[in-house]
Amino acid sequence: MKPTEDLMNEHKAIKVMASIMGKIAANIRNNNKPDTEEIEKIIDFLRTFADKCHHGKEETALFPALVVAGMSNESGPVAVMLYEHDLGRGFIKNMALSVEAMETGDKSTANQLAVAMEEYVLLMQNHIQKEENILFPMADKFLPAKKQDEIFIAFERIEEDVVGHGVHERYHDLLNQLKAKHLV
Numbered sequence: 001m002k003p004t005e006d007l008m009n010e011h012k013a014i015k016v017m018a019s020i021m022g023k024i025a026a027n028i029r030n031n032n033k034p035d036t037e038e039i040e041k042i043i044d045f046l047r048t049f050a051d052k053c054h055h056g057k058e059e060t061a062l063f064p065a066l067v068v069a070g071m072s073n074e075s076g077p078v079a080v081m082l083y084e085h086d087l088g089r090g091f092i093k094n095m096a097l098s099v100e101a102m103e104t105g106d107k108s109t110a111n112q113l114a115v116a117m118e119e120y121v122l123l124m125q126n127h128i129q130k131e132e133n134i135l136f137p138m139a140d141k142f143l144p145a146k147k148q149d150e151i152f153i154a155f156e157r158i159e160e161d162v163v164g165h166g167v168h169e170r171y172h173d174l175l176n177q178l179k180a181k182h183l184v
Helices: 003-029 036-068 077-103 107-142 145-163 167-182
Strands: none
Touching: 003 036, 003 107, 003 145, 003 167, 036 077, 036 107, 036 145, 036 167, 077 107, 145 167
């Protein structure tokens, strides 16, 4: 499997989570109290699956290979992706801070939570479009098959050593539970 195919498979899960987050944010805007325990699980998914695993694969294996192949990491697609990864981390932090405040009794932060979720969703929708339509086709063209095999092996190591055995499956179970609850 090409590294870009693996990343696009992960995009499918991130897109589902983005849809779930959009529904939750809309419910918050309609004055429905969010389930903070559920939001914490979503934040964990974003931090571990989307960032540590998915973005980790890109930042430690794919992007460096693209830079070696001649792409700049200071301008162009790689630089944009790195910048957007950092933006996403900021939105996740804002979600976590909002949930923390809500758990200490500050109900006024629910709207801040909805805003952070909406900003993250919009960012990821645009980010995924750019990766799938611009960066990944470039990667497939720029990187020889042997290099792509090496990157895919590095991806598998990241999943096992950095993220942990069985974590992907746990997050797919969470997605299925949340999908059944919010996307019916």
